Structure formats: structure tokens, C-alpha cells
Amino acid sequence: MSTNKTKKSIIEAGRAAVEELIKVAKEKIVDSGEDITADRLKNAAATKKLAIFDAFEILSRIDEEENLLELEAKGPSKNQFKGFAEGRSK
Numbered sequence: 001m002s003t004n005k006t007k008k009s010i011i012e013a014g015r016a017a018v019e020e021l022i023k024v025a026k027e028k029i030v031d032s033g034e035d036i037t038a039d040r041l042k043n044a045a046a047t048k049k050l051a052i053f054d055a056f057e058i059l060s061r062i063d064e065e066e067n068l069l070e071l072e073a074k075g076p077s078k079n080q081f082k083g084f085a086e087g088r089s090k
Contacts, residue, residue: 004072007065014062021055024048 029044030036
């Protein structure tokens with residue numbers, strides 16, 4: 001499997017993971033009418049926070065990788081300089 005195909009597969013898996021993290025974030029913290037301890041509520045809230053932050057982090061990385069794939073597909077830019085001197089010369 002080529003690198004680009006592998007990256008696309010990883011991107012698809014990342015999107016699926018984000019969907020699962022959204023499900024976790026949407027779940028109610030309290031499922032029963034029982035008295036819940038403060039520690040348990042704190043852990044549940046921390047889990048939701050982590051799920052939300054992880055989802056955003058995954059989405060950011062997916063965007064970066066998709067942009068890189070698009071740039072690679074377009075080919076090298078005409079204005080892209082390779083060295084120090086070439087980048088500063090006019």
C-alpha cells in the first residue's frame with residue numbers, strides 16, 4: 001500500500017474515532033437517580049473534557065494531513081526555494 005493510501009486510511013480512521021468521541025461527549029454524566037459522589041462526577045466530567053479535546057486534536061491533525069496531501073498532489077510550487085541564498089535573492 002502506498003504512503004498516500006495509508007494516510008487516507010488513517011484519516012478515515014481518525015474521522016471514525018472523532019465520531020466515537022462525540023458519542024462519549026454527548027452521554028449524560030448521571031445515568032441513575034442514585035446519589036453520585038463528587039469524585040465520580042469529577043471523573044465523568046474529566047472524561048468528557050478529554051474526549052472533546054481529543055476530538056479537536058484529531059480533527060486538527062486530519063486537516064493538516066489533508067492539506068499536505070493536497071500540496072503533494074499539486075506538485076512543487078514554482079516559487080518554492082530550496083536554499084538559504086535562493087530564498088533571499090531577488
